[in-house]
Amino acid sequence: MINTNSWFKVVILTLLCTLSAISSAKQPLVQIFTKEPQQGSMIVGRMLIDGQVIFQGKPLVLTETGEFVFGVGREFEGDAVLTIVSNSEKTKYPITIKQRKWNIERVDGLPKEKVNPRSKETLTRIKKEAQRVASARTVWSEQNSFLMAFILPANGRISGVYGSQRILNGEPKRPHFGLDIANKTGTPVVAPADGVITLVEPDLFYSGGTIIIDHGFGINSTYIHLNSVDVTAGQSVKQGEVIGTIGATGRATGPHLDWRLNWKGVRLDPQLLILD
Numbered sequence: 001m002i003n004t005n006s007w008f009k010v011v012i013l014t015l016l017c018t019l020s021a022i023s024s025a026k027q028p029l030v031q032i033f034t035k036e037p038q039q040g041s042m043i044v045g046r047m048l049i050d051g052q053v054i055f056q057g058k059p060l061v062l063t064e065t066g067e068f069v070f071g072v073g074r075e076f077e078g079d080a081v082l083t084i085v086s087n088s089e090k091t092k093y094p095i096t097i098k099q100r101k102w103n104i105e106r107v108d109g110l111p112k113e114k115v116n117p118r119s120k121e122t123l124t125r126i127k128k129e130a131q132r133v134a135s136a137r138t139v140w141s142e143q144n145s146f147l148m149a150f151i152l153p154a155n156g157r158i159s160g161v162y163g164s165q166r167i168l169n170g171e172p173k174r175p176h177f178g179l180d181i182a183n184k185t186g187t188p189v190v191a192p193a194d195g196v197i198t199l200v201e202p203d204l205f206y207s208g209g210t211i212i213i214d215h216g217f218g219i220n221s222t223y224i225h226l227n228s229v230d231v232t233a234g235q236s237v238k239q240g241e242v243i244g245t246i247g248a249t250g251r252a253t254g255p256h257l258d259w260r261l262n263w264k265g266v267r268l269d270p271q272l273l274i275l276d
């Protein structure tokens with residue numbers, strides 16, 4: 001009896017070992033740190049093997065420790081599919097992207113010229129300013145600040161969220177891409193993570209006092225409607241360091257900070273960085 005029993009145990013053990021060998025042969029290739037990736041998510045992961053990770057046809061640059069970052073915008077649909085290339089073998093790694101529902105946000109009482117600018121001078125100004133902002137967002141650096149746990153850049157009441165469909169003075173406009181934090185003019189705005197200042201503008205047409213911080217690997221954050229801008233382009237900032245103050249400059253109905261997050265040209269939801 002004892003013999004049969006131990007023979008039986010050996011069989012079970014062998015079976016278990018074989019099963020675990022099979023599952024360990026299928027080692028995970030990447031690890032995704034972002035919980036519940038959704039439309040507007042900055043997605044951070046790490047390669048667990050030597051190789052390349054490709055997203056939308058382009059390799060993602062890896063940090064020295066193998067991390068990578070990319071983002072999916074408001075309109076992203078389906079899975080975000082990574083292609084892992086290792087030893088000339090390609091493996092697809094799909095990441096489920098949760099679809100979201102968007103608010104409708106009505107803003108009334110804006111000056112006409114700020115909603116539908118008509119003068120040639122203003123239109124030229126808007127175009128030039130948009131180019132300056134876009135070029136600040138193409139800055140590439142290999143600092144790891146995007147890996148930090150971000151903090152809120154200002155205290156206040158959340159008065160607007162990412163993705164809302166906007167109706168300005170009754171006219172449907174582009175969605176809102178920032179997180180609005182309302183507070184008194186002069187309330188300090190701090191860097192939510194380390195970075196390097198890539199744009200400082202005291203008064204842009206739409207966004208008023210504007211600052212952009214590069215956090216590395218294509219991730220940058222923007223602060224608009226500022227009353228004061230207290231940094232200079234090229235300056236390094238640490239998390240928690242004051243960069244400016246809340247205001248109502250540009251197209252704003254009251255004092256608030258509009259905080260934005262980009263991966264290169266893709267507009268992301270900054271609020272998702274500070275949910276947990």
Ligand SMILES: [Zn+2]
Pocket residue numbers: 160176178179180257258
């Ligand atoms: Zn806003």
